[in-house]
């Protein structure tokens with residue numbers, strides 16, 4: 227078995243991070259589950275082994291790791307380089323919207339570009355005045371009800387509840403183990419009174435109510451795309467990635483059901499990633515608003531309630547084209 231023993235001359239946090247960065251670069255790893263480069267990934271993992279915070283300071287760089295911590299580095303390097311475990315699963319934590327989330331192999335590692343939109347209060351797509359205009363703050367300030375469909379770790383639901391202090395958020399997933407993680411995160415962020423984890427196959431077990439915002443990062447990856455993904459993705463639950471109907475299975479269900487669940491002045495925000503082109507091909511007349519993000523990422527669109535009503539027949543009709551899809 228290949229062992230990754232730290233060279234004796236590498237003693238400090240700094241030395242070991244530099245050595246691990248080079249090791250990562252030589253070993254053909256994929257970065258994209260919380261970091262996008264070897265140095266950040268090395269810093270994250272070695273800080274974890276050294277019991278330092280992920281945002282350690284320059285003062286920590288000279289810290290000399292104990293023998294136990296050096297052994298932990300060896301074990302972690304095996305997990306990361308040989309097993310191809312993403313760093314988030316090794317450490318049990320991921321960062322989204324500036325918040326820390328507990329994660330495990332039952333949930334996708336949070337990375338949706340929707341975080342940026344939440345930070346902007348869904349502006350200008352949602353007419354939000356609540357906390358921007360505190361003098362008019364009242365119980366009626368919207369959004370009051372938000373649905374995070376396909377919540378996984380609960381990251382999007384929790385980020386929404388963090389910015390919209392008046393809102394109750396339903397966080398829906400079909401996976402009980404994923405919802406256990408979501409519930410850990412809901413408690414961690416003191417949101418048990420406003421974020422409600424619901425086990426449901428899409429809308430099936432949902433109460434009949436109207437949401438001001440329906441937001442979703444559902445599975446949207448086709449089988450042929452999954453087959454080509456780096457090993458790190460194959461450590462994530464396939465039920466969090468794969469979608470039938472050319473990646474559109476879940477997005478189309480949301481578009482169809484939004485007619486019944488969206489408030490009159492609400493919006494729907496859905497991430498479909500690389501399946502964006504297929505969606506636009508199937509609905510060439512529908513003016514999806516495709517969002518651009520400063521911090522990268524694409525394949526996220528917005529539709530408002532008027533459009534959801536206007537195009538409902540087309541969304542329903544797509545089932546007749548299922549053979550094509």
Ligand SMILES: C[S@@+](CC[C@H](N)C(=O)[O-])C[C@H]1O[C@@H](n2cnc3c(N)ncnc32)[C@H](O)[C@@H]1O
Pocket residue numbers: 333334335336337338375376377378379380381382398399400401404426427428442443444445446465466467
């Ligand atoms: C792409 S992950 C998104 C997780 C989270 N929203 C995020 O951004 O990290 C998709 C989630 O959809 C859930 N899911 C798959 N099929 C579902 C269904 N039929 N109904 C509800 N949730 C489903 C999976 O369990 C998974 O947690």
